[in-house]
Amino acid sequence: xxxxxxxxxxxxxxxxxxxxxxxxxxxxxxxxxxxxxxxxxxxxxxxxxxxxxxxxxxxxxxxxxxxxxxxxxxxxxxxxxxxxxxxxxxxxxxxxxxxxxxxxxxxxxxxxxxxxxxxxxxxxxxxxxxxxxxxxxxxxxxxxxxxxxxxxxxxxxxxxxxxxxxxxxxxxxxxxxxxxxxxxxxxxxxxxxxxxxxxxxxxxxxxxxxxxxxxxxxxxxxxxx
Amino acid sequence: xxxxxxxxxxxxxxxxxxxxxxxxxxxxxxxxxxxxxxxxxxxxxxxxxxxxxxxxxxxxxxxxxxxxxxxxxxxxxxxxxxxxxxxxxxxxxxxxxxxxxxxxxxxxxxxxxxxxxxxxxxxxxxxxxxxxxxxxxxxxxxxxxxxxxxxxxxxxxxxxxxxxxxxxxxxxxxxxx
Numbered sequence: 001x002x003x004x005x006x007x008x009x010x011x012x013x014x015x016x017x018x019x020x021x022x023x024x025x026x027x028x029x030x031x032x033x034x035x036x037x038x039x040x041x042x043x044x045x046x047x048x049x050x051x052x053x054x055x056x057x058x059x060x061x062x063x064x065x066x067x068x069x070x071x072x073x074x075x076x077x078x079x080x081x082x083x084x085x086x087x088x089x090x091x092x093x094x095x096x097x098x099x100x101x102x103x104x105x106x107x108x109x110x111x112x113x114x115x116x117x118x119x120x121x122x123x124x125x126x127x128x129x130x131x132x133x134x135x136x137x138x139x140x141x142x143x144x145x146x147x148x149x150x151x152x153x154x155x156x157x158x159x160x161x162x163x164x165x166x167x168x169x170x171x172x173x174x175x176x177x178x179x180x181x182x183x184x185x186x187x188x189x190x191x192x193x194x195x196x197x198x199x200x201x202x203x204x205x206x207x208x209x210x211x212x213x214x215x216x217x218x219x220x221x222x223x224x225x
Numbered sequence: 226x227x228x229x230x231x232x233x234x235x236x237x238x239x240x241x242x243x244x245x246x247x248x249x250x251x252x253x254x255x256x257x258x259x260x261x262x263x264x265x266x267x268x269x270x271x272x273x274x275x276x277x278x279x280x281x282x283x284x285x286x287x288x289x290x291x292x293x294x295x296x297x298x299x300x301x302x303x304x305x306x307x308x309x310x311x312x313x314x315x316x317x318x319x320x321x322x323x324x325x326x327x328x329x330x331x332x333x334x335x336x337x338x339x340x341x342x343x344x345x346x347x348x349x350x351x352x353x354x355x356x357x358x359x360x361x362x363x364x365x366x367x368x369x370x371x372x373x374x375x376x377x378x379x380x381x382x383x384x385x386x387x388x389x390x391x392x393x394x395x396x397x398x399x400x401x402x
Contacts, residue, residue: 037372037389088307088381089374095306096371104285105306111285180235180307180381182281220282 042097048126055154062155062166072164076189080172087176094119106181109142109209109217116174117144124173125150135206140186140214142207144174147199165190167203174205184210226350227256228402229266229314230394232370234382235307237274239267241385241394248399257318266298270312273300277310287367288360291351299350303363305370307381311363315350358401365397 061082062075069075095103098119106112113132121129125146135141149167157164167190175188186208193202232241244256244263258266273293280289281304293300303311349355373379373390385391 035389036376037369037387037393039372041368041371041375085380092305092307092371092374096367103287105287105304105308107282107285182308216282 041093051150051153058151058166058169059154061169072161075164076168079166079168080175080188083169083172084176084179087173087178088180089176090120090123090173091177091180094123106183108220109183109213112178112181112183113142113144113207116177120173120177121146124170138208140209140211142209144205144207145193145202146170146205147202149201149203152201152203163192165192165203167205171205174207178207178209183213185213186210226252226318226402227258227316228398229256229258229270229316230366230398231267231270231312231314232385233270233274233310233312235309236382237271238382239384240309240382241390243391243394243398245395245398245402247402249402254399258316262316266314266316269293269295269298270300270314273302273312274310277302277304277312281308288363290356301356301359301363303367305367307374309370309381311366311370313359313362315355315359317350362397362401365400366394369393369397 062079065075065078065082069078094115095105098104104111106115116129117132118128121127129144130147131143131145133143133145135143146167149170151167151170152165155166171188171190175185178185178188188205188207191204191206193199193204196202226247228245228247230241230243230245231239234240244258244266246252246254246256248254272295276292277289280292287304287306289302289304291299292302297317299315301313301315303313305311369390373385373387374381379385
């Protein structure tokens with residue numbers, strides 16, 4: 001008796017819900033009538049997320065990519081690609097959140113890298129990155145160093161894949177920010193720092209700009225000085 | 226005054242278009258472009274993209290003010306952080322007499338309204354009040370734009386089809402222009 005009643009009750013609830021839903025709304029409008037346009041973009045204080053849930057999601061992302069990737073470099077490429085659209089969107093959001101006076105589009109490489117090193121890092125990880133350097137090899141290469149990347153906190157790399165650095169995901173975010181701001185990059189890659197004793201997880205993000213970006217930078221420098 | 230607003234993506238592809246008329250000085254918010262002007266608007270806005278590229282790296286400001294003019298059309302530009310361009314074409318009405326007559330029949334109090342609001346938006350497109358009104362319009366649209374970007378299903382450079390977004394642009398146009 002009671003077993004047969006339960007599904008009936010459940011279907012009644014479902015029917016009620018269906019009747020309550022606005023007839024014209026469809027899927028476009030949420031039942032609370034609050035669309036994405038009604039939300040505030042400045043919820044910075046309560047925007048911290050649980051680290052455990054991030055780690056869980058991130059590990060799922062890695063295993064999803066790993067199932068489809070034949071090699072380590074391909075796996076890193078896939079992680080990079082999943083971070084890329086995030087960077088494009090974070091660029092606009094974070095500049096929108098700057099106080100109105102300093103909400104400027106980055107037009108020079110240094111301003112852009114400062115933005116990545118400080119604003120972006122603070123938003124993502126709650127602290128600025130540890131170093132920002134120009135590479136000795138080429139004027140088109142810059143390095144951002146993180147001593148202890150949050151994304152790698154719960155990841156141990158098997159021996160046969162020792163080259164793999166899952167911070168490739170963060171590299172993808174950086175690439176998205178640079179490309180979105182009009183500084184087209186050749187590539188942004190994450191590498192383990194070699195010969196590091198104090199910080200075993202130290203990661204270097206190598207940013208390679210395309211030659212035309214460097215050329216434009218030269219012209220801008222000449223114009224203002 | 227009639228307005229043509231377009232959002233242009235990073236690959237010079239149009240993402241969003243909207244036409245509206247002034248709501249100040251007793252206007253009814255309906256664009257009064259002549260039929261042959263409608264397709265010309267797209268050409269004029271498209272050709273001004275060259276000028277956007279010239280001034281883009283000069284300063285980090287988002288609002289680039291009036292960047293181009295063609296006959297009596299003025300084009301204002303706002304460049305987002307992600308280098309998406311908001312372009313607004315202002316076209317003063319060619320037949321002001323017909324325009325006030327038609328709005329008078331719809332709204333009896335439009336003359337009184339015009340006196341109240343005439344200081345907030347001057348009739349000529351080069352006045353500093355117009356510049357400021359356009360800045361406020363762009364800022365409001367940018368707010369909606371960032372929210373649109375936050376949609377995880379929205380890919381950059383995809384056309385914006387959301388009726389809510391269009392409603393926001395219409396409301397901003399009505400409020401400031």
